[in-house]
Amino acid sequence: APTTPWWADAVVYQIYPRSFADSDGDGIGDLAGIRSRLDHLRTLGVDVLWLSPVYPSPQDDAGYDIRDYQGIDPVFGTLEGFDELLADVHAHGMKLVMDLVVNHTSDEHAWFEESRASKDSPKRDWYWWRPAREGLEPGTPGAEPTNWGSFFSGSAWQLDDATGEYYLHLFSRKQPDLNWENPEVRQAVCAMMRWWLDRGVDGFRMDVINMISKDPALPDAHVVGSGGLFADGGAYYLCGPRIHEFLQEMSREVFTGRPELLTVGEMPGVTVDEARLFTDPARREVDMVFQFEHMGVDQGLTKWDHHPLKLTDLKATLARWQAGLADVGWNSLYWNNHDQPRVVSRFGDDGEHRVRSATMLATVLHLHRGTPYVYQGEELGMTNAPLRSVDELRDIESINHYRQEVAAGRDPEQVLASIRPMARDNARTPMQWDASPHAGFTTGTPWSEVNPNYTEVNAAAETADPDSVFHHYRRLIALRHSSRTVVLGDFTLLLHDDEQVYAFTRRLGNEELLVLGNFSGSDAEVELEGWEGSELVLGNYREPAEGLGLRPWEARVHRRE
Numbered sequence: 001a002p003t004t005p006w007w008a009d010a011v012v013y014q015i016y017p018r019s020f021a022d023s024d025g026d027g028i029g030d031l032a033g034i035r036s037r038l039d040h041l042r043t044l045g046v047d048v049l050w051l052s053p054v055y056p057s058p059q060d061d062a063g064y065d066i067r068d069y070q071g072i073d074p075v076f077g078t079l080e081g082f083d084e085l086l087a088d089v090h091a092h093g094m095k096l097v098m099d100l101v102v103n104h105t106s107d108e109h110a111w112f113e114e115s116r117a118s119k120d121s122p123k124r125d126w127y128w129w130r131p132a133r134e135g136l137e138p139g140t141p142g143a144e145p146t147n148w149g150s151f152f153s154g155s156a157w158q159l160d161d162a163t164g165e166y167y168l169h170l171f172s173r174k175q176p177d178l179n180w181e182n183p184e185v186r187q188a189v190c191a192m193m194r195w196w197l198d199r200g201v202d203g204f205r206m207d208v209i210n211m212i213s214k215d216p217a218l219p220d221a222h223v224v225g226s227g228g229l230f231a232d233g234g235a236y237y238l239c240g241p242r243i244h245e246f247l248q249e250m251s252r253e254v255f256t257g258r259p260e261l262l263t264v265g266e267m268p269g270v271t272v273d274e275a276r277l278f279t280d281p282a283r284r285e286v287d288m289v290f291q292f293e294h295m296g297v298d299q300g301l302t303k304w305d306h307h308p309l310k311l312t313d314l315k316a317t318l319a320r321w322q323a324g325l326a327d328v329g330w331n332s333l334y335w336n337n338h339d340q341p342r343v344v345s346r347f348g349d350d351g352e353h354r355v356r357s358a359t360m361l362a363t364v365l366h367l368h369r370g371t372p373y374v375y376q377g378e379e380l381g382m383t384n385a386p387l388r389s390v391d392e393l394r395d396i397e398s399i400n401h402y403r404q405e406v407a408a409g410r411d412p413e414q415v416l417a418s419i420r421p422m423a424r425d426n427a428r429t430p431m432q433w434d435a436s437p438h439a440g441f442t443t444g445t446p447w448s449e450v451n452p453n454y455t456e457v458n459a460a461a462e463t464a465d466p467d468s469v470f471h472h473y474r475r476l477i478a479l480r481h482s483s484r485t486v487v488l489g490d491f492t493l494l495l496h497d498d499e500q501v502y503a504f505t506r507r508l509g510n511e512e513l514l515v516l517g518n519f520s521g522s523d524a525e526v527e528l529e530g531w532e533g534s535e536l537v538l539g540n541y542r543e544p545a546e547g548l549g550l551r552p553w554e555a556r557v558h559r560r561e
Ligand code: ISL
Pocket: 061, 064, 065, 101, 151, 171, 207, 208, 266, 268, 303, 338, 339, 424
């Protein structure tokens, strides 16, 4: 049998540097701040850190718009400071994975500045340039080369005055898409990746990597319903025609001879069948992907159309991914990242049952088969931001959407109310370290408001409390490190139709684990053969349970042989 890779029993922790820890009082987190908090991560027990982008950037999309791939933004520190951080991370027995954002660059990147300068620039073809639609004056409504919408509202095309042509930007207009059809682009990206690996980094989280291969014909998208002005062009750029070829080439050119890496591809819209191909080790593409199906269960056509969770939908989708990647490939497991609202506010109860529901959610996720990702603050049960007024929005996605809707005549209060539950800003409030001013995040003025609950929800209080969310995460991570069944056991969903209880087993050889989670604030009955009297491995209530039934937001892991 093939040996399991090193990351099979690893837990990854995502750091969003701008909100993690500020060492110099400018109100923005930085690399030295991260260095000063490595003990927290060591105590938690995580194996790998993933850093959201720290490269020089105009920060139009909080660093996902990169001006220079081979440097550190002064707001975060210096390259020397980065090397020191990397050495410290390694000295603490952890690995460090970088964010790789190569579907697009900043419009301030030297490559784009050269590309936009003239139609015969040697780098013209490094991006997607197109003239106005046949017969229409550039800049007039409908003259955009295709009807595609951008993820951040409006058209995916921006007219550029220098040459009178449009460039493609799936995200903000300050994030022009690179043209991966051009082999020079691919070579430049590979060279840059090798440069970071030579510096000692341990892998990459690849931003929207399933968007790098577009249908070069760039056809108009099919319009669904009455729609807005712009349509979803995803059919022509999600898992496009050359995506597997591009990833295999990257793997050959960059990863050959470097066995100890971790690669994870962020892939909105990826299907289980595609994910099997991407993560089949024999194909040498990526180790695992971030899929999004379970992040869509509480929304309608768009993310702003938010509705309450139906537990059976969540269970069905996650179980399908467990089954789909059981024999080939590997799952990544996450509830949170810097783009998603806080899970305790989303699927749990961030009021009365905050601790109980946060620990229940953690237990259910971490007992699945795959590599768990913990997003900073999740291990404290941090909650969504209050977002009391539009002035508290910092994120381009929400701000653009707000402006678009208000301009279209919608009621501003209602627009804000629709943004509140899903806003990416929910995840980006400063890390809550202690009960001192600004939660110990900064001595200056934080770039985003600290959640007012920091006096109660913070790392200092939680490390001192054995029943805290923090210590529950620590126990879950330790369990994974000590149990082959948690890492490799088969997954079987139970109680498919139950709207209150999430139940499944994991089995390896003679050992079987039963995982139970109550997704509600009321008692739940559970009837399962043969589990009465089994050993309790872990739970989130101190007082022992009677029988298999669950108390409000209770989670338990049982074991039998
Ligand atoms: O945030 C989202 C939900 O609306 C997604 O559409 C998100 O934009 C998508 O998952 C891609 O995310 C990644 O690339 C973006 C960047 O803004 C995100 O922060 C990043 O995680 C563009 O680089």
